Every structure is written in C-alpha cells, then in structure tokens.
Amino acid sequence: MSFCQKCKLVPGTILLRLRDLYCNDCFLTNVSHKFRACIGKNRILTQNENVLICLNGGLGSTILLNLVLNGLALNNHKKLLITPVFFHLIGTEENKSFTKLLIEQCMNQNYDINLCHISEYMIKIKSKPKLNHIPERNEEAHVEMKKKLSDMSSSTRNDYLAKIKRELFICYAKELQCNSIFTAETSTTLAIKLISNLSLGRGSQVQHDIGFCDNRNEVKILRPIKDITLEEIQHYITISQLTPLNVRHAQEYSLQSVAKLFVNDLQQNFQSTISTICKTAEKIGIQNENKHKIKCLICESGINKNQCKLTALEATNYSKIVSMAQQESTSGIGSPIEQQFSMFPHVNKYLCYACSKNYSEMKSTVPLNI
Amino acid sequence: MPVLCRTGCGEKAVLKRPKTGDALCKNCFYHAFETEIHYTITKGELFNKGESVAIAASGGKDSTVLAHVMKTLNKRYEYGLNLMLLSIDEGITGYRDDSLETVKQNRDDYEMPLKILSYKDLYGWTMDEIVAQIGRKNNCTFCGVFRRQALDRGAAMLNVKCIATGHNADDIAETVLMNVLRGDIARLKRCTSISTGSEGTIPRVKPLKYTYEKEIVMYAHYKKLVYFSTECVFAPNAYRGHARALLKDMEKIRPSCIMDIIYSGETMAVKEDVSLPTQRLCVRCKFVSSQEVCKACVLLEGLNKGLPRLGIGKSSKAKKMLEEYNSKLEHSAKERAIQDLNDHKVINGSDKCSSKGKSCKSGLCKSKKKYTEIDNHVNKCCNSDCSGRCKCNQSNDKENEGNTKINTLLEQYGINESSNDSGIDQNKLDVPNNDIVEDLLNQEEDPCSGSCGKMGSLQIGF
Ligand SMILES: [Zn+2]
Numbered sequence: 002m003s004f005c006q007k008c009k010l011v012p013g014t015i016l017l018r019l020r021d022l023y024c025n026d027c028f029l030t031n032v033s034h035k036f037r038a039c040i041g042k043n044r045i046l047t048q049n050e051n052v053l054i055c056l057n058g059g060l061g062s063t064i065l066l067n068l069v070l071n072g073l074a075l076n077n078h079k080k081l082l083i084t085p086v087f088f089h090l091i092g093t094e095e096n097k098s099f100t101k102l103l104i105e106q107c108m109n110q111n112y113d114i115n116l117c118h119i120s121e122y123m124i125k126i127k128s129k130p131k132l133n134h135i136p137e138r139n140e141e142a143h144v145e146m147k148k149k150l151s152d153m154s155s156s157t158r159n160d161y162l163a164k165i166k167r168e169l170f171i172c173y174a175k176e177l178q179c180n181s182i183f184t185a186e187t188s189t190t191l192a193i194k195l196i197s198n199l200s201l202g203r204g205s206q207v208q209h210d211i212g213f214c215d216n217r218n219e220v221k222i223l224r225p226i227k228d229i230t231l232e233e234i235q236h237y238i239t240i241s242q243l244t245p246l247n248v249r250h251a252q253e254y255s256l257q258s259v260a261k262l263f264v265n266d267l268q269q270n271f272q273s274t275i276s277t278i279c280k281t282a283e284k285i286g287i288q289n290e291n292k293h294k295i296k297c298l299i300c301e302s303g304i305n306k307n308q309c310k311l312t313a314l315e316a317t318n319y320s321k322i323v324s325m326a327q328q329e330s331t332s333g334i335g336s337p338i339e340q341q342f343s344m345f346p347h348v349n350k351y352l353c354y355a356c357s358k359n360y361s362e363m364k365s366t367v368p369l370n371i
Numbered sequence: 372m373p374v375l376c377r378t379g380c381g382e383k384a385v386l387k388r389p390k391t392g393d394a395l396c397k398n399c400f401y402h403a404f405e406t407e408i409h410y411t412i413t414k415g416e417l418f419n420k421g422e423s424v425a426i427a428a429s430g431g432k433d434s435t436v437l438a439h440v441m442k443t444l445n446k447r448y449e450y451g452l453n454l455m456l457l458s459i460d461e462g463i464t465g466y467r468d469d470s471l472e473t474v475k476q477n478r479d480d481y482e483m484p485l486k487i488l489s490y491k492d493l494y495g496w497t498m499d500e501i502v503a504q505i506g507r508k509n510n511c512t513f514c515g516v517f518r519r520q521a522l523d524r525g526a527a528m529l530n531v532k533c534i535a536t537g538h539n540a541d542d543i544a545e546t547v548l549m550n551v552l553r554g555d556i557a558r559l560k561r562c563t564s565i566s567t568g569s570e571g572t573i574p575r576v577k578p579l580k581y582t583y584e585k586e587i588v589m590y591a592h593y594k595k596l597v598y599f600s601t602e603c604v605f606a607p608n609a610y611r612g613h614a615r616a617l618l619k620d621m622e623k624i625r626p627s628c629i630m631d632i633i634y635s636g637e638t639m640a641v642k643e644d645v646s647l648p649t650q651r652l653c654v655r656c657k658f659v660s661s662q663e664v665c666k667a668c669v670l671l672e673g674l675n676k677g678l679p680r681l682g683i684g685k686s687s688k689a690k691k692m693l694e695e696y697n698s699k700l701e702h703s704a705k706e707r708a709i710q711d712l713n714d715h716k717v718i719n720g721s722d723k724c725s726s727k728g729k730s731c732k733s734g735l736c737k738s739k740k741k742y743t744e745i746d747n748h749v750n751k752c753c754n755s756d757c758s759g760r761c762k763c764n765q766s767n768d769k770e771n772e773g774n775t776k777i778n779t780l781l782e783q784y785g786i787n788e789s790s791n792d793s794g795i796d797q798n799k800l801d802v803p804n805n806d807i808v809e810d811l812l813n814q815e816e817d818p819c820s821g822s823c824g825k826m827g828s829l830q831i832g833f
C-alpha cells in the first residue's frame with residue numbers, strides 16, 4: 002500500500018494525473034490552498050469588500066461556493082475576509098426547476114442569491130436583481146435575444162454570449178455595490194478557452210480572458226479557482242459530498258466544442274496538456290498596455306492601431322477585394338476600393354477584430370451605441 | 372444557369388475560392404491568387420529592389436508555387452530581384468532523388484539558377500555517413516539540428532540577401548497552435564512574423580504567409596505546375612500532428628480560422644517579465660545560437676572527434692563527455708583537434724541551434740525509420756507505418772491517379788466546366804459538404820505534408 006506523498010502518514014486515496022497520490026485530508030487542504038494562494042498572492046481585494054460571486058450550479062460553481070463558505074467559516078488568520086454577494090444569470094434556455102434548485106443550493110447554506118435574466122442585455126434600463134426568486138421576464142427582450150442569438154453561427158454565439166455575460170456581471174456588480182467579481186473558471190475551462198479564443202482572433206486579449214484578473218473595467222473579474230483542474234474538482238466533490246446541478250450543455254458543433262473535445266482528449270493521453278497550455282497563457286501579455294486609448298465597445302479590450310505593417314486583417318480584406326472586383330481596379334494597391342468592402346465593420350474604430358467579426362454576423366444591430 | 376465569375380468579368384466560374392468562398396473564373400483566380408501575394412510582398416516590405424533572393428526549393432507544392440509566382444511577379448511588377456533556387460541534399464541514398472529531379476525541373480521551367488548544397492558541402496558529413504557513425508537510433512538529432520542551419524549556411528555560401536520560404540497560412544496557424552501546446556513562448560511569438568532574422572543574419576521571408584494550402588494545390592493544378600507530391604510520415608512530431616488535426620477540425624467549422632489564428636499570433640505580446648532565451652552568435656560558426664557554442668557545432672565536434680554521441684541529450688552531459696575526452700588528450704593534440712575544428716568547412720551565418728533536439732522529430736528525422744524503408748523500397752514509402760493514410764503519390768507525375776487531394780478539392784471547390792448550362796446546382800455550390808471532403812483530405816497525402824513533407828529546408832525557422 003502506498004502512502005500519501007504529502008503527509009506520508011496515511012495511505013493515499015486519490016491519484017491525480019496518474020502519478021500523485023494524496024490522502025483525502027491533504028488533497029482537500031491542497032485544493033483550498035490553491036484557492037487561497039490565488040487570491041492572496043495577487044493582493045487585489047480590500048478587507049471585507051463586497052464580491053459578486055457568479056454561480057451557475059455546475060461543477061466549478063459548486064466548488065467555488067464551497068471554498069468561499071469554508072473560508073468565511075474559519076476563525077483564524079486564514080479567514081476569508083470578503084462579503085459575498087451571490088449572483089446567477091438566468092439563460093434564455095434555462096428551465097425554472099433548474100433555477101429553483103440553484104436557489105436552494107444557496108439557501109441551504111443560509112445565503113441569499115440574486116437573480117437576473119440574461120435577456121436584460123437587450124434593455125437599456127435593466128430591472129433590479131431579485132433575491133431568491135426568479136424575476137419576471139421581459140418577454141419582448143427575451144424573444145429579441147433569442148432571435149439575435151439564433152441568427153449567428155454557433156461559434157459566434159458562444160463567443161458573443163461570453164461577452165454578454167461579462168458585461169452583465171459587471172453591470173450587476175455595480176448595481177450591487179461590488180468592485181470585484183469571482184467567476185468559477187477552472188484550469189480545464191481556461192485551457193479550452195485559450196484554444197478557442199486564439200481561433201477567434203482574440204490572441205491579444207489572452208491576459209484578460211484567461212488570466213487571473215480581467216481589469217478592463219473598473220470592476221475586476223477574478224478567477225480564484227483557475228489553478229484547479231476538473232479532475233481535482235471531481236474528487237473534491239465526491240469527498241465533500243457536494244451535489245452539483247446537472248448543467249446541460251447542449252453544445253453544438255462549434256470552434257469551442259472542437260477545442261473542448263481536443264483538450265480533453267489530449268489530456269487523457271498526456272497528463273501535462275492542460276498545465277502546459279495554462280502556463281503558456283500566463284506568459285502572454287498585452288501589447289503597449291498603457292497606450293490604448295480606444296476600447297472595443299463590446300469586450301472593452303484595448304484596440305491597437307496597426308502595430309505591424311501588415312496583419313491578417315488587411316490580408317483578409319484584400320482577399321475579399323481581389324475576389325470581388327475586376328482586375329484593373331485592384332492592380333493598384335491602396336486604391337479607394339480597398340476602403341469600400343471591409344469584412345470587418347467598425348474594426349479598430351469601435352470594435353476589436355473578433356467582435357467586429359461577430360458583429361458582421363448579426364442581422365439586427367442592437368445595442369451597439371455607435 | 373452557369374455560375375458567373377464573382378468579379379463580373381463575364382466568364383463562367385470554375386471554382387469557389389476556399390479562402391473567401393467566392394466563385395471565380397480561372398483567370399480571375401490566378402489574378403486574385405497572385406495579386407494577394409504581391410500585396411503581401413509589398414505591404415510586408417519583404418524585398419528591396421535589386422536584391423539577390425534564394426527561394427528555398429524542395430520540389431514540393433509550396434516551393435514550386437512560390438518559385439512560379441515569384442518569377443511571375445518579379446517580371447510583372449519589376450521587383451528587379453535576382454532570384455535563385457536553393458536546395459539542400461541531406462545525403463541519404465534514394466531520399467532526395469525524386470524531389471531533386473523536380474527542383475531541376477523548376478530550374479528549367481522558371482529559368483532560375485539552382486544551387487543544390489549537400490550536407491557534405493555544408494558540414495563535411497552526409498547523413499549516410501552520420502548514420503554509419505551513430506546508428507539509426509539518434510540520427511534524428513543530427514538531421515534536425517543540421518537542417519535548421521542548412522539554409523542559413525547555404526544562403527551565406529550563395530551570398531544572397533534574403534531567403535524566401537514556402538510556408539503557407541495553414542503551416543503558420545498550425546505552428547501557433549503547436550507552440551501553445553508545447554508551451555514554447557519564444558517560438559509562439561516568432562512564428563507569425565512574416566520576416567525573421569536578427570541583425571547580422573540573413574532574413575527569411577514568407578511570401579505565402581496568407582495563402583491557403585488548398586489554394587496552392589488548386590493553383591498548381593490549374594497551372595499544371597510540376598511538383599513532387601508527397602512524403603511519408605513515419606514518425607510525425609507529436610505536437611505538430613495534434614495541432615494539425617485540431618486546425619483541420621476547426622477549419623471545417625470556419626475556414627477563416629486560419630487567418631484568425633494568424634491574427635491572434637500577430638497581435639499577441641509576451642509579458643515583460645518573461646525571460647526569453649537570448650539569441651547570440653555561436654563563437655565557432657558565427658550563426659545564431661542560444662548558447663555559446665551552437666548545437667550543430669557540438670554535434671560536428673563529436674563527429675569529427677569520433678565521439679558521435681556528444682551533444683545528444685542534455686548539454687551538461689555533453690560538457691562532461693567533452694571534459695573527459697579533453698582530459699585524455701595531450702595538450703598539443705587538443706590544440707590540433709581544435710584547429711581542425713576551426714578549419715572545418717563551416718562558414719558563417721545561421722539560425723537557432725537552440726532546440727534541444729526536440730523539434731527535430733519533424734521532417735527528415737523520419738529517416739529514423741524512413742532510412743530503412745528507403746533502402747528496402749527503393750524510395751517512396753508506403754510501408755505498414757503509413758497504414759494507408761499516405762498516398763505517397765509517385766512523385767512528379769501530375770496526372771497521377773493517386774493524387775486524390777486535388778480531386779477532392781475540385782469536387783468541393785471546382786465548378787464543373789463541362790456541364791451544360793443547366794448542370795450546376797446552385798445550392799451545392801453554396802453549401803459544400805465539408806465533412807466528406809475533409810475526411811478524404813485527412814486520409815491521404817496531408818498527414819505527410821507539413822511535419823515531414825516540407826522536405827527539410829522549409830520546415831525551419833519556427
Ligand atoms: Zn496526506
């Protein structure tokens with residue numbers, strides 16, 4: 002019988018990455034240490050500040066809730082010094098019984114949860130979040146939202162939804178007097194997100210989208226369980242006897258679904274896949290961070306006015322031009338025709354490359370206030 | 372109803388561009404394809420007027436199309452470039468015969484001077500000789516390291532200002548993904564730049580950076596260019612293999628993702644506090660290296676001293692071996708040995724010898740097994756390792772039945788010319804059945820074309 006590699010006192014019960022053996026206690030300690038270390042070393046929270054904690058009932062969300070509550074319950078110097086404000090955004094396809102289970106999950110722990118519909122995105126003056134109850138839905142906005150989403154390809158929809166959620170989290174954080182937000186993204190989800198985002202042309206935004214802190218807005222989005230893998234979460238949930246809700250991911254065939262399948266498959270065969278991808282992500286930063294005067298209206302990323310002589314953006318536009326116009330009109334480079342058909346509406350003016358691409362797929366062009 | 376060319380030229384369309392989805396006639400496709408490359412060359416400021424430029428020629432589709440287009444554009448737009456072809460011969464019996472024949476054909480077709488440099492010329496050793504020394508187990512290390520420097524050494528010998536390689540958009544997007552998977556931040560940053568090379572080195576440029584592989588194949592087909600189709604993958608670089616599979620799957624969903632991934636790479640920055648390996652010049656050969664003495668020089672030293680295993684594996688190990696070796700030598704003998712080494716026909720210029728022998732799993736390194744196969748099969752593969760994935764077209768026979776890649780491409784993107792006017796189903800044109808075509812593509816030649824198929828010289832620089 003092999004012993005726990007940490008304490009070396011008791012037999013190991015949990016094998017991680019096919020090689021690291023831990024006992025239950027050491028394992029749980031290690032997971033919560035990762036959570037604490039992530040928040041602690043970044044020194045980003047002030048004492049007892051309000052933190053919007055975004056929950057969706059899934060694995061990551063369940064463990065985040067548990068780690069936060071455990072941290073708050075401590076009575077020593079390790080006590081988590083925040084005031085949690087739990088929050089859930091109700092999706093357009095979410096059924097009521099699911100939402101009710103999530104409310105229960107929170108109330109069983111004697112905490113309240115704030116709820117809002119994602120379709121509020123379509124409305125300028127948003128309704129206030131409801132406490133422990135499903136708020137009434139604005140049907141018009143709901144229908145409009147569904148229509149808008151169904152007009153897009155699935156890859157664009159996934160990406161756009163992520164941006165909508167980000168914007169709403171920030172909006173409701175402000176509403177609820179929070180300066181920080183916790184999301185429940187794990188290292189597994191972030192590795193997948195890195196691959197998907199690269200394929201969407203979001204390479205310059207990696208630090209904010211994958212890293213610990215997204216500070217594009219004055220309200221910061223933090224990812225305190227970003228160093229915890231799905232494998233660890235599954236063990237944690239079993240040991241702690243938590244009951245995550247069954248979040249239904251009706252994932253269609255998309256860039257994101259391909260990335261997910263790819264990362265999970267590769268991880269099966271090469272146990273270092275996710276950690277390598279995440280380590281790569283940590284080294285990626287932002288070009289001339291302080292020089293960005295213009296921000297994308299959808300994702301708030303800084304827009305870099307052409308750093309390079311030539312990028313895939315110009316090359317793509319040029320491809321379109323030479324495929325559409327007759328030879329004489331395109332032989333001269335830099336001709337006025339170059340301006341006429343851009344594949345990227347509002348790019349580098351109001352929108353970043355990827356958001357502009359998304360935007361070009363939208364049939365109804367709300368609510369970009371250009 | 373015939374589909375008319377998108378440009379409004381009045382001609383019937385013959386194909387749908389894989390890159391943009393527009394239906395074009397043959398001439399407008401040529402024009403679009405070539406003009407885009409011209410755009411890349413001029414906007415990217417790849418060349419200066421009057422320069423000598425070596426085109427890295429492997430006989431494969433990319434370098435053949437590159438040579439053809441460079442020749443065309445040089446004349447059409449009066450670049451005033453002095454173009455020549457540069458090929459590297461590793462010196463493996465049978466391995467290069469067909470591809471070098473193809474390169475010679477390129478030379479005649481495009482009326483460009485061709486220089487074939489062998490490993491013997493560049494390093495004093497052929498791969499055959501190295502294998503005889505080292506055995507087949509580790510020759511992979513040599514081949515990878517030597518290959519990475521070969522173009523630079525060759526270009527220095529030819530005294531050219533610039534090397535143009537045939538890397539296409541697919542290769543570059545794939546390399547971005549590969550470097551993410553293997554956590555190579557330095558290469559991730561470098562791999563999307565259109566021109567590489569630090570001060571004191573010969574820059575390498577990629578005029579086909581934004582050109583889709585599928586369009587390269589179609590261009591070569593319609594223009595009836597002669598190229599050497601394929602090589603066999605015996606042991607593809609694992610990372611590249613995975614990255615390629617991922618890219619193919621993503622491209623099925625959204626063809627533009629190739630450009631989007633390149634854009635991601637172009638606009639990405641490395642955090643300031645991340646230390647990248649500094650590039651310097653090897654004190655021996657004066658080519659770029661991340662160490663004081665580059666890997667190629669270490670390997671050569673080993674070969675020349677009869678310690679061929681030197682430099683395989685950790686550099687600390689090499690140091691130890693060398694110390695032991697040196698301590699056994701009399702002082703004078705040592706001096707002589709070093710003198711020998713310095714006299715060795717190693718000129719100057721170079722690339723990164725930094726890869727710890729890892730990345731050499733690509734390319735020729737298949738020679739690990741390939742070498743054996745070539746002996747047995749008289750060249751051109753298809754042994755059990757291919758398990759049918761590789762069609763291994765019998766070289767430069769452009770009418771070859773085995774060349775299903777172009778057939779599948781034509782099935783998807785071609786618009787049937789011979790059909791009578793009512794013969795085209797508009798819907799079919801708009802909604803190509805990607806899956807089937809991709810499956811076909813994946814089954815044949817493709818697996819060989821990047822990790823090994825670049826025939827050495829093009830597989831460098833990332
Ligand atoms: Zn233990």
Ligand SMILES: [Zn+2]
Nearest residue numbers: 297300353356
């Ligand atoms: Zn944006």
Ligand SMILES: [Zn+2]
Nearest residue numbers: 376380396399
């Ligand atoms: Zn035409």
Ligand SMILES: [Zn+2]
Nearest residue numbers: 653656665668
């Ligand atoms: Zn050297």
Ligand SMILES: [Zn+2]
Nearest residue numbers: 603753757761
């Ligand atoms: Zn084969």
